[in-house]
Amino acid sequence: MKNTADLLNEQLGKKGQNVAFTTAAQTEDFYAVHFVTESVISAITIANGTGESALQTTIPAGTVIFANITAITMTSGVAIGYHN
Numbered sequence: 001m002k003n004t005a006d007l008l009n010e011q012l013g014k015k016g017q018n019v020a021f022t023t024a025a026q027t028e029d030f031y032a033v034h035f036v037t038e039s040v041i042s043a044i045t046i047a048n049g050t051g052e053s054a055l056q057t058t059i060p061a062g063t064v065i066f067a068n069i070t071a072i073t074m075t076s077g078v079a080i081g082y083h084n
Contacts, residue, residue, distance in 0.1 A: 019081045025073040030081040034064045039077020045070045 019028065020036075025043075039059045044052050047068040055065070059077070068084070 018083060020078065021074075021081065022078055023074050023076065025071070026081060027071045028081060029084040030069040030072070031084045032064055032066045032082040033069055033072060034080045034082070035059045035061060036078040036080060037061050039079055040075045041072065042075045043071065043073040045072070 019026065019030075029047075038061045041056050041059060044055050046052050047070050049067060059065075069081070072079075072081070
């Protein structure tokens with residue numbers, strides 16, 4: 001169980017290195033991905049998740065997906081991944 005300080009640091013992007021990316025495949029552990037611009041997800045893997053294929057679509061700018069994302073590839077757009 002995480003304590004309040006750890007959760008706040010994650011929300012503020014201070015929990016380790018965060019990654020801004022475009023179309024290069026990402027295979028890192030993210031607890032959230034923020035889509036800065038309209039983006040198209042071509043592949044996504046969520047640990048212990050089901051139905052990820054529904055997210056292989058166009059995502060509006062400003063959308064944040066909160067999940068244990070272990071891999072993501074986009075065909076267009078810009079996103080910021082927040083590490084676990």
